[in-house]
Amino acid sequence: GAVVSQHPSRVICKSGTSVKIECRSLDFQATTMFWYRQFPKQSLMLMATSNEGSKATYEQGVEKDKFLINHASLTLSTLTVTSAHPEDSSFYICSAWTGRTEAFFGQGTRLTVV
């Protein structure tokens, strides 16, 4: 199957700094990429939808200035958590849609803000 690579898998940053997370579709071009946040043993909360060459669409309640999304190409989307605070600590997951009724997920990024 298709592979989505997410990097880094773990990151620890100081409060007030910014962190960038990359999501790449390795062997296919993704029409759309999605960013989720997952709390321990809970559901995936969709944060935003990312399309190449256009502005991301954010879900209600998600601060677009805090969670910057850039979709530079059909194989790369990045999520930057700006001015991170401890409450931003979470597991972030990206997925890429193949356009053929299947989404592939990255391995996730564990962000810890200290």
Added chain:
Amino acid sequence: AQRVTQPEKLLSVFKGAPVELKCNYSYSGSPELFWYVQYSRQRLQLLLRHISRESIKGFTADLNKGETSFHLKKPFAQEEDSAMYYCALLTGGTSYGKLTFGQGTILTVHP
């Protein structure tokens, strides 16, 4: 508005017992539903989708539009089935790919 409900957060069964993970949905359009599974320390992966009417790892799921349900079933659970299971509803069409997930059910199969 679209919604996916998985009423059971935790489900425990013994090996060899039947298992059913419940999923109900609310959607005004024609639903396309999926089951995703997340094994310990692994990424989310597709288990099955209703349009394929397939059986994967012994699991099946039938879309019941009258009851707006898409329950996941397996007649004989195995220990390796222990995982987090998510029911998901596709919204926005196949060219868009937005998935709405249920809350997830943690399945534990005891030896």
